[in-house]
Amino acid sequence: MATIGQIAAELGISKSTVSRALRGLPGVSQDLIDEVKAVAERMGYVPSAAAAGLTTGRNYAVGVVVPALTRWFYSEVVSGVDRALAAAGYDVVLYDMDRNHDVGTRAFARSLLRKRVDALIVVATVFTEHELAEFDALEMPVIAVGPSAPQFRTIGVDDHAIMAAAMEHMLGLGHRQLGYVGGYDEESLSLASAADREHTFMKTALAAGALVQPEWMLAGGYKQGAAMRATRELFSRDSWPTGLVCASDEMAMGAICAIHAAGKRVPEDVSVIGIDGHEYGADYELTTMAQNPQAQGEWAARQVVAEIEGATPVQEFEPAPFTLIQRGSTAAPGR
Amino acid sequence: MATIGQIAAELGISKSTVSRALRGLPGVSQDLIDEVKAVAERMGYVPSAAAAGLTTGRNYAVGVVVPALTRWFYSEVVSGVDRALAAAGYDVVLYDMDRNHDVGTRAFARSLLRKRVDALIVVATVFTEHELAEFDALEMPVIAVGPSAPQFRTIGVDDHAIMAAAMEHMLGLGHRQLGYVGGYDEESLSLASAADREHTFMKTALAAGALVQPEWMLAGGYKQGAAMRATRELFSRDSWPTGLVCASDEMAMGAICAIHAAGKRVPEDVSVIGIDGHEYGADYELTTMAQNPQAQGEWAARQVVAEIEGATPVQEFEPAPFTLIQRGSTAAPGR
DNA sequence: GTGAAAGCGCTAACAG
DNA sequence: CTGTTAGCGCTTTCAC
Numbered sequence: 119m120a121t122i123g124q125i126a127a128e129l130g131i132s133k134s135t136v137s138r139a140l141r142g143l144p145g146v147s148q149d150l151i152d153e154v155k156a157v158a159e160r161m162g163y164v165p166s167a168a169a170a171g172l173t174t175g176r177n178y179a180v181g182v183v184v185p186a187l188t189r190w191f192y193s194e195v196v197s198g199v200d201r202a203l204a205a206a207g208y209d210v211v212l213y214d215m216d217r218n219h220d221v222g223t224r225a226f227a228r229s230l231l232r233k234r235v236d237a238l239i240v241v242a243t244v245f246t247e248h249e250l251a252e253f254d255a256l257e258m259p260v261i262a263v264g265p266s267a268p269q270f271r272t273i274g275v276d277d278h279a280i281m282a283a284a285m286e287h288m289l290g291l292g293h294r295q296l297g298y299v300g301g302y303d304e305e306s307l308s309l310a311s312a313a314d315r316e317h318t319f320m321k322t323a324l325a326a327g328a329l330v331q332p333e334w335m336l337a338g339g340y341k342q343g344a345a346m347r348a349t350r351e352l353f354s355r356d357s358w359p360t361g362l363v364c365a366s367d368e369m370a371m372g373a374i375c376a377i378h379a380a381g382k383r384v385p386e387d388v389s390v391i392g393i394d395g396h397e398y399g400a401d402y403e404l405t406t407m408a409q410n411p412q413a414q415g416e417w418a419a420r421q422v423v424a425e426i427e428g429a430t431p432v433q434e435f436e437p438a439p440f441t442l443i444q445r446g447s448t449a450a451p452g453r
Numbered sequence: 454m455a456t457i458g459q460i461a462a463e464l465g466i467s468k469s470t471v472s473r474a475l476r477g478l479p480g481v482s483q484d485l486i487d488e489v490k491a492v493a494e495r496m497g498y499v500p501s502a503a504a505a506g507l508t509t510g511r512n513y514a515v516g517v518v519v520p521a522l523t524r525w526f527y528s529e530v531v532s533g534v535d536r537a538l539a540a541a542g543y544d545v546v547l548y549d550m551d552r553n554h555d556v557g558t559r560a561f562a563r564s565l566l567r568k569r570v571d572a573l574i575v576v577a578t579v580f581t582e583h584e585l586a587e588f589d590a591l592e593m594p595v596i597a598v599g600p601s602a603p604q605f606r607t608i609g610v611d612d613h614a615i616m617a618a619a620m621e622h623m624l625g626l627g628h629r630q631l632g633y634v635g636g637y638d639e640e641s642l643s644l645a646s647a648a649d650r651e652h653t654f655m656k657t658a659l660a661a662g663a664l665v666q667p668e669w670m671l672a673g674g675y676k677q678g679a680a681m682r683a684t685r686e687l688f689s690r691d692s693w694p695t696g697l698v699c700a701s702d703e704m705a706m707g708a709i710c711a712i713h714a715a716g717k718r719v720p721e722d723v724s725v726i727g728i729d730g731h732e733y734g735a736d737y738e739l740t741t742m743a744q745n746p747q748a749q750g751e752w753a754a755r756q757v758v759a760e761i762e763g764a765t766p767v768q769e770f771e772p773a774p775f776t777l778i779q780r781g782s783t784a785a786p787g788r
Numbered sequence: 789g790t791g792a793a794a795g796c797g798c799t800a801a802c803a804g
Numbered sequence: 805c806t807g808t809t810a811g812c813g814c815t816t817t818c819a820c
Contacts (some may be wrong), residue, residue, distance in 0.1 A: 121813055132791045137815065147791060152748075156803045164592060166513070167567040168503040177503065179546070179569075187535070188528045188732075197522045200549040209569060211514070212545040214535040232502040233454075233797095234514075289468060298812035337782075343736025371677075371710075372736075378713035397523075400677025401707075406750060456797055467807045472799065480805055504797035507812040568813095 198415025207438035265311035277314035293361035332437035344374035360451035403446035533750025600646035612649035628696035636672035681707035695786035702731035739779035
């Protein structure tokens with residue numbers, strides 16, 4: 119493995135010059151730059167991030183903490199983060215908290231703290247007091263993506279607003295008998311988002327004088343399968359709503375499946391609206407309040423890079439945008 | 454940020470002793486060890502991976518290359534890799550090749566080559582000749598997970614065998630009119646697995662004298678939404694198979710949804726079998742040939758760690774196991 | 789323009 | 805058991 123010193127020796131010049139030439143710093147003649155680069159290429163030279171980081175304190179890496187990589191939303195965010203970071207020349211160090219949250223707390227903190235990363239992006243993860251204190255001690259930029267975390271600056275949609283918008287659509291169509299598919303995903307560790315959505319659903323429904331039976335509040339666990347089962351059960355009873363508001367698109371797709379299984383039609387018998395903007399929504403003709411987790415990830419990544427490189431930290435972010443995508447799963451009731 | 458030197462100064466001892474004490478190396482009195490650890494804790498000492506790596510050449514990090522993090526299979530594998538690596542004290546450096554494959558080739562190689570990682574785990578990614586050559590030059594353990602890559606040692610199921618087993622189940626039930634939901638996922642970059650499964654489906658079907666109409670070969674793109682649409686179309690025609698063999702569970706769940714939408718029953722009118730062992734399969738009563746991508750990821754991670762730490766490389770891995778999970782979506786035809 | 793020297797934080801021989 | 809002495813590969817003053 120070629121080093122800067124070997125290149126220097128090969129050309130009979132000093133290491134400093136090689137370093138400067140390779141990094142395009144001023145003060146090296148163009149001829150030498152070309153020569154150095156050629157030799158570096160020929161020798162298969164590759165800079166050592168560790169060595170460079172030792173002196174500069176910069177690692178060109180940012181940590182991404184995620185509660186469960188296998189969940190759609192999180193993998194989308196991470197994907198966006200990765201793309202933006204790669205474009206900026208930074209690596210992604212992944213910390214999947216899936217199940218090893220309590221077990222691995224110590225290990226997580228230790229490894230995190232190894233000066234591996236220049237900043238941290240936290241995706242919808244809840245931490246202990248102790249961990250939060252450690253983050254503070256880190257003294258590096260930290261930005262959260264997803265459900266807002268009071269301790270961090272957060273990039274994400276306003277969960278109240280997005281649900282209110284979904285409700286506006288359903289109420290506007292004339293639905294007054296509404297069911298809700300929500301619940302909590304135990305593994306995702308973040309309950310705030312789910313609670314906010316459910317709360318606003320209820321509040322808005324009641325304010326509009328809509329009928330919401332207790333049995334119409336379904337626990338879908340933010341998972342397609344669970345939502346499908348819960349919905350199937352709902353339609354095995356003798357009364358059901360004209361509209362189903364789902365706290366996520368994954369659950370909405372499960373619900374649609376269950377409605378079909380029950381021999382009902384969407385939207386003729388039941389309207390279904392989702393939230394999130396899942397990739398498969400189009401195939402299911404699903405009306406949804408779409409947000410863009412990838413874009414949020416990219417945004418967070420760019421912001422974090424800017425701060426690493428000296429930009430003054432933004433104190434508070436605008437809520438991420440969302441838009442109604444109207445498709446075939448919603449219509450006026452009783453058609 | 455406390456360093457080893459500061460701790461040494463604080464206690465009036467040498468850096469080496471501190472280093473040894475902290476790492477639990479032999480040759481330090483228990484008393485001193487305790488003292489050192491106490492001071493380190495108090496000063497909030499955290500080791501610098503970069504500095505340690507510089508001398509030892511070990512980074513305690515492994516790179517994970519993945520074609521599209523947002524796909525179920527890959528995120529499962531990465532999740533498993535992460536867990537095993539975290540347990541072994543290693544960090545995960547993620548390289549999501551999603552879309553930036555051609556654009557980012559150079560950046561990918563460069564960053565990979567920065568001696569950041571001690572080994573590489575490649576998940577179902579296809580590389581150019583040039584990239585492969587660079588991997589060789591890296592001289593570090595490389596293991597592939599998922600569809601077998603001829604250039605790498607691979608951990609994964611035998612795609613022929615798993616499809617053959619699925620077919621055995623369907624044929625054993627008496628199905629002789631079979632449809633196939635498969636296709637290719639353009640974004641995943643790995644076509645071998647899809648091709649193998651389709652090939653074995655065809656071969657096995659023909660060998661059993663089963664009827665397979667060309668229109669029954671559906672392109673589901675390995676995506677739930679696309680599979681749903683393709684299946685919906687199939688059932689809008691005037692002839693359809695008694696059994697549907699799906700190359701993945703995600704597609705199978707989409708197919709089930711479409712079958713319900715068409716007013717048919719599973720398994721009474723159509724049997725459906727999937728492959729993979731998706732988490733939601735149970736909710737859908739889906740019969741499947743289950744594999745365990747998380748376990749495969751863990752296995753690869755453990756193997757790679759062993760090799761980093763000096764174990765002699767295993768030359769070839771056993772194919773990963775799979776088992777039939779028989780649930781309610783399959784039954785004898787014509788019930 | 790270019791070079792020499794010092795040092796980033798840690799580990800790894802050697803001595804004692 | 806503990807300390808000394810060299811570096812690891814790179815960047816960064818400061819001279820020339």
